[in-house]
Amino acid sequence: xxxxxxxxxxxxxxxxxxxxxxxxxxxxxxxxxxxxxxxxxxxxxxxxxxxxxxxxxxxxxxxxxxxxxxxxxxxxxxxxxxxxxxxxxxxxxxxxxxxxxxxxxxxxxxxxxxxxxxxxxxxxxxxxxxxxxxxxxxxxxxxxxxxxxxxxxxxxxxxxxxxxxxxxxxxxxxxxxxxxxxxxxxxxxxxxxxxxxxxxxxxxxxxxxxxxxxxxxxxxxxxxxxxxxxxxxxxxxxxxxxxxxxxxxxxxxxxxxxxxxxxxxxxxxxxxxxxxxxxxxxxxxxxxxxxxxxxxxxxxxxxxxxxxxxxxxxxxxxxxxxxxxxxxxxxxxxxxxxxxxxxxxxxxxxxxxxxxxxxxxxxxxxxxxxxxxxxxxxxxxxxxxxxxxxxxxxxxxxxxxxxxxxxxxxxxxxxxxxxxxxxxxx
Amino acid sequence: xxxxxxxxxxxxxxxxxxxxxxxxxxxxxxxxxxxxxxxxxxxxxxxxxxxxxxxxxxxxxxxxxxxxxxxxxxxxxxxxxxxxxxxxxxxxxxxxxxxxxxxxxxxxxxxxxxxxxxxxxxxxxxxxxxxxxxxxxxxxxxxxxxxxxxxxxxxxxxxxxxxxxxxxxxxxxxxxxxxxxxxxxxxxxxxxxxxxxxxxxxxxxxxxxxxxxxxxxxxxxxxxxxxxxxxxxxxxxxxxxxxxxxxxxxxxxxxxxxxxxxxxxxxxxxxxxxxxxxxxxxxxxxxxxxx
Numbered sequence: 001x002x003x004x005x006x007x008x009x010x011x012x013x014x015x016x017x018x019x020x021x022x023x024x025x026x027x028x029x030x031x032x033x034x035x036x037x038x039x040x041x042x043x044x045x046x047x048x049x050x051x052x053x054x055x056x057x058x059x060x061x062x063x064x065x066x067x068x069x070x071x072x073x074x075x076x077x078x079x080x081x082x083x084x085x086x087x088x089x090x091x092x093x094x095x096x097x098x099x100x101x102x103x104x105x106x107x108x109x110x111x112x113x114x115x116x117x118x119x120x121x122x123x124x125x126x127x128x129x130x131x132x133x134x135x136x137x138x139x140x141x142x143x144x145x146x147x148x149x150x151x152x153x154x155x156x157x158x159x160x161x162x163x164x165x166x167x168x169x170x171x172x173x174x175x176x177x178x179x180x181x182x183x184x185x186x187x188x189x190x191x192x193x194x195x196x197x198x199x200x201x202x203x204x205x206x207x208x209x210x211x212x213x214x215x216x217x218x219x220x221x222x223x224x225x226x227x228x229x230x231x232x233x234x235x236x237x238x239x240x241x242x243x244x245x246x247x248x249x250x251x252x253x254x255x256x257x258x259x260x261x262x263x264x265x266x267x268x269x270x271x272x273x274x275x276x277x278x279x280x281x282x283x284x285x286x287x288x289x290x291x292x293x294x295x296x297x298x299x300x301x302x303x304x305x306x307x308x309x310x311x312x313x314x315x316x317x318x319x320x321x322x323x324x325x326x327x328x329x330x331x332x333x334x335x336x337x338x339x340x341x342x343x344x345x346x347x348x349x350x351x352x353x354x355x356x357x358x359x360x361x362x363x364x365x366x367x368x369x370x371x372x373x374x375x376x377x378x379x380x381x382x383x384x385x386x387x388x389x390x391x392x393x394x395x396x397x398x399x400x401x402x403x404x405x406x407x408x409x410x411x412x413x414x415x416x417x418x419x420x421x422x423x424x425x426x
Numbered sequence: 427x428x429x430x431x432x433x434x435x436x437x438x439x440x441x442x443x444x445x446x447x448x449x450x451x452x453x454x455x456x457x458x459x460x461x462x463x464x465x466x467x468x469x470x471x472x473x474x475x476x477x478x479x480x481x482x483x484x485x486x487x488x489x490x491x492x493x494x495x496x497x498x499x500x501x502x503x504x505x506x507x508x509x510x511x512x513x514x515x516x517x518x519x520x521x522x523x524x525x526x527x528x529x530x531x532x533x534x535x536x537x538x539x540x541x542x543x544x545x546x547x548x549x550x551x552x553x554x555x556x557x558x559x560x561x562x563x564x565x566x567x568x569x570x571x572x573x574x575x576x577x578x579x580x581x582x583x584x585x586x587x588x589x590x591x592x593x594x595x596x597x598x599x600x601x602x603x604x605x606x607x608x609x610x611x612x613x614x615x616x617x618x619x620x621x622x623x624x625x626x627x628x629x630x631x632x633x634x635x636x637x638x639x640x641x642x643x644x645x646x647x648x649x650x651x652x653x654x655x656x657x658x659x660x661x662x663x664x665x666x667x668x669x670x671x672x673x674x675x676x677x678x679x680x681x682x683x684x685x686x687x688x689x690x691x692x693x694x695x696x697x698x699x700x701x702x703x704x705x706x707x708x709x710x711x712x713x714x715x716x717x
Binding site for chain 2: 039040041064065066069071075079080082083084085087252253257258259261264273274281282283284
């Protein structure tokens with residue numbers, strides 16, 4: 001028996017020894033770890049191919065591709081930063097950067113990036129990753145919210161088809177969705193599982209700002225008439241017009257697609273990248289098209305939080321990492337990444353690429369909206385995540401479901417919201 | 427003349443009544459099994475569906491055009507086999523070490539009841555309440571100092587520590603179920619404490635040890651957060667971490683390949699269950715009966 005136990009322990013120790021990572025020999029070569037959140041087949045392939053091309057042409061700076069996950073990136077990065085083991089090059093979204101930037105975990109890229117790369121991306125995109133005047137990420141992909149529409153249904157109903165040049169106004173959108181509804185069918189299905197960013201980003205079109213920064217730099221929530229247009233439209237579509245089903249308010253975008261394909265809804269407001277799922281899943285012969293979201297007093301303007309690439313403060317080879325970013329985000333490469341992710345590139349040259357102006361799968365409509373994209377209103381507001389989770393999400397859900405009125409919504413967003421934000425601004 | 431036959435009472439049902447009751451029991455059992463099996467069967471069904479079928483408003487149980495494309499895509503896109511091997515090493519390592527450590531501890535706690543044993547039991551219960559986020563950063567720093575970040579050995583260590591309290595708790599019950607008279611008899615025959623534990627108690631504990639090992643195995647096999655945070659290089663990632671690579675921003679998922687990979691990920695657990703099912707069942711019963 002003793003021999004048997006000794007054998008088990010010995011095997012176990014050997015097993016554990018075999019498991020150990022050991023050290024990696026660098027042999028004088030700089031190795032950079034690039035954690036990418038690309039997840040769609042074409043996107044992962046594009047990223048890996050670009051890393052391969054870099055490694056083939058830069059023998060002294062080797063980039064190692066590491067797959068990350070959108071689902072848990074914030075917690076994973078936070079722990080890695082705290083433990084000093086973060087990846088060198090970090091893929092994330094601009095609305096997730098504020099905490100890391102203020103926490104000193106991300107390198108200031110302001111003077112690190114080559115001027116060519118700075119010039120290729122417009123200022124409004126840089127604004128999404130700029131905190132206290134310093135750049136902490138390179139915004140490279142973004143997606144507007146668009147209306148994915150059942151083309152056959154809309155043509156049969158003889159409604160005016162909007163274009164980026166002549167979009168629907170919000171009242172016109174409401175009239176048309178009402179006209180399209182009836183007999184168990186709905187003009188639009190709003191998937192508002194995450195109601196805050198959708199509402200706030202679209203409200204920019206009507207001049208909504210919600211967050212107002214004072215002369216002292218402190219942010220205050222004010223829910224004005226301009227902020228109310230979009231939420232009131234959705235509320236009235238649910239409660240008064242019955243042109244959108246209440247059931248989809250708690251759904252994610254993917255959940256509404258089966259009903260859309262089955263002809264229950266004429267339109268679904270979704271992110272631009274959802275087109276990939278529609279191409280994959282739409283039944284044969286199903287005709288769909290991409291329409292711009294409705295416009296308000298400020299036209300088609302809407303907020304976005306672009307995907308970003310950052311460099312960790314602890315990265316010992318920041319210049320090399322910046323050179324890799326410059327390579328990865330060259331116009332041709334940015335186009336490859338954008339096509340892989342079914343999103344829009346931020347770079348002006350990349351946006352001009354003919355591959356993104358084809359009528360197929362709504363690419364041209366999307367690129368026509370690029371100039372109207374602005375930083376999401378809450379981009380740099382400290383305390384926004386808590387305000388979103390504890391105040392705005394339940395308040396908007398209650399308003400859309402009819403549990404509270406507009407006055408109640410205003411009261412909650414302002415009164416409760418300002419109490420939350422005040423804690424972050426003392 | 428009076429009839430002396432005993433009248434049939436309400437407590438002794440007729441054969442027909444017994445059959446009906448038994449049929450009802452079987453129906454309830456079947457319903458329960460269906461309820462338990464539903465998620466797995468649905469996962470399997472999804473794994474064989476085409477993207478078009480996945481987008482249907484009226485999904486069918488049996489895929490209309492079954493395809494292996496999701497499995498092909500899952501294997502093409504992610505190193506599933508390598509990740510499964512990592513998970514297997516970690517889960518086996520955690521199970522074996524947890525049982526080896528928990529057995530003598532449980533023996534002491536079960537046989538030597540006193541304030542210290544009670545305090546130890548209390549601590550075991552309390553330690554189960556610690557949330558992951560509370561321990562992850564200190565744990566990360568400790569493992570970093572030990573140079574065990576990004577190593578499967580480090581992960582095994584974490585899983586052992588994580589599963590040890592519950593494993594201990596389980597085993598204490600099993601040890602108490604072994605009659606102490608048997609150990610006293612062994613002592614009378616001249617066996618020492620270690621000999622008694624190894625030759626007398628351990629064989630009787632076998633079902634309990636199997637149940638505890640399975641608990642530690644499944645806990646480690648399914649664990650996601652520690653693996654996500656502690657492993658850096660793709661070569662070391664375990665299966666739950668690799669599965670999340672099929673999920674995109676805002677919860678959008680590549681459903682077909684995800685279902686294909688997830689259904690494969692359930693197989694090792696099912697296999698281990700199948701192999702030691704009998705021992706587990708008797709182990710659970712043993713733990714439930716007081717001597």
